[in-house]
Amino acid sequence: MKIxxxxxxxxxxxPVIGCNCxxxxxxxxxxxxxxxxxxxxxxxxxxxxxxxxxxRQQMLRENISHINGILLTHxxxxxxxxxxxxxxxxxxxxxPVNVYAEKRVIESVKREYEYVFAENRYPGVPELNLIEISKxxxxxxxxxxxxxxxxxxKLPILGFRFGNVAYLTDVKTxxxxxxxxxxxxxxxxxxxxxxxxHIAHLGLNEALELIERIKPTKAFFTHISHVLYPQxxxxxxxxxxxxxxxxxxxxxx
Ligand SMILES: [Zn+2]
Ligand SMILES: [Zn+2]
Ligand SMILES: [Zn+2]
Numbered sequence: 001m002k003i004x005x006x007x008x009x010x011x012x013x014x015p016v017i018g019c020n021c022x023x024x025x026x027x028x029x030x031x032x033x034x035x036x037x038x039x040x041x042x043x044x045x046x047x048x049x050x051x052x053x054x055x056r057q058q059m060l061r062e063n064i065s066h067i068n069g070i071l072l073t074h075x076x077x078x079x080x081x082x083x084x085x086x087x088x089x090x091x092x093x094x095x096p097v098n099v100y101a102e103k104r105v106i107e108s109v110k111r112e113y114e115y116v117f118a119e120n121r122y123p124g125v126p127e128l129n130l131i132e133i134s135k136x137x138x139x140x141x142x143x144x145x146x147x148x149x150x151x152x153x154k155l156p157i158l159g160f161r162f163g164n165v166a167y168l169t170d171v172k173t174x175x176x177x178x179x180x181x182x183x184x185x186x187x188x189x190x191x192x193x194x195x196x197x198h199i200a201h202l203g204l205n206e207a208l209e210l211i212e213r214i215k216p217t218k219a220f221f222t223h224i225s226h227v228l229y230p231q232x233x234x235x236x237x238x239x240x241x242x243x244x245x246x247x248x249x250x251x252x253x
Contacts, residue, residue, distance in 0.1 A: 002251070003187070004250045006247070007037045007058060009035050009223070010224060021226055022230065026230055033224060037049060037054075038189065045143055047071060047145075050169070051070055051081075052080070053081035055083075056085045059085070061248070066089070068140065070100065071145070072105050074170060075104070075109065083113055083126060096127040098140075101133065102156075135147045146160065146181050148168060148182065149175055150172075151174075153172055157170055157171070159171065164253070168189065171190065172198075185217070186216060186218065187217070188220070189220045189222055192244075193224065193228065194225050194228050195227070195237075204228070204237065208238065219242045220243055220249075
C-alpha cells in the first residue's frame with residue numbers, strides 16, 4: 001500500500017490570501033499547503049479521500065489518469081469543491097466515478113451540484129455514482145474500508161481506515177465506541193489546525209493526547225493552518241514518532 005498526501009492545508013490553504021506571516025512567506029516549499037486530501041493506492045486500486053478546491057492541481061501534480069473511487073469525509077467545501085473536475089475521469093475511464101459518502105453528505109452534494117443531477121442535464125456535467133455508506137465496514141473490489149465516526153464540533157463526519165492506516169481529518173472528538181476501530185494502527189493521520197484548541201478542530205495538545213491513546217507506530221498531522229508551527233519547527237513540539245505531513249509526501253507500507 002502507498003499513501004500520498006495530495007494536500008495538507010486547512011480550509012484557507014497556505015499561503016493564506018493576503019497574509020504576510022512567516023509561514024505564508026516561508027521559502028520552505030513544505031509550508032505551501034493545498035487543501036487536505038489523501039490518495040491511497042492498494043492492490044491496483046486508487047482511492048482519493050476528499051475532493052477539495054485544489055483537486056485539479058493535485059491530479060496534475062501526481063500525474064493521475066485513473067481512480068477507482070472517491071471517499072468523502074464530510075460536505076464542507078474545502079473537501080468537496082473539486083467535484084466538477086471529476087469529469088476528467090469520466091472521459092478517461094468512459095464510466096461514472098464512484099463516490100462513497102454518508103447520506104447527509106450525498107444530500108449536500110446533490111444540493112450543491114444541482115445541475116449535475118437535474119432531469120435535463122447539460123451535456124458535459126460530471127457523471128457520478130453516489131454510493132451511500134454508513135460507519136460500518138464496506139468493501140470495494142475486495143478491499144476492506146472501515147469508516148470511523150468522528151465529530152467536527154457537532155457535525156458527524158467520517159474518517160477511514162485502510163489496512164493499518166487511519167485518516168481522520170476535521171476531527172474534534174471521537175466517540176468511545178469507535179476507538180476499537182483504531183487498534184494496531186501503523187500510520188495515524190490526524191488533523192491539527194493550530195497549537196491552541198479550536199471549537200471544531202483538534203489543537204496540538206488534544207491531538208497528542210489522542211495519539212497517546214491510539215498508540216500508532218507513526219502519526220502525521222494534516223489540515224494544518226498557517227498558525228501551526230512551520231514544518232522545520234514542528235519536531236520541537238512533538239514526540240519522535242510524530243511529524244507534520246506535507247504536500248507530496250508519500251509513505252509505502
Ligand atoms: Zn476542512
Ligand atoms: Zn499566514
Ligand atoms: Zn470541515
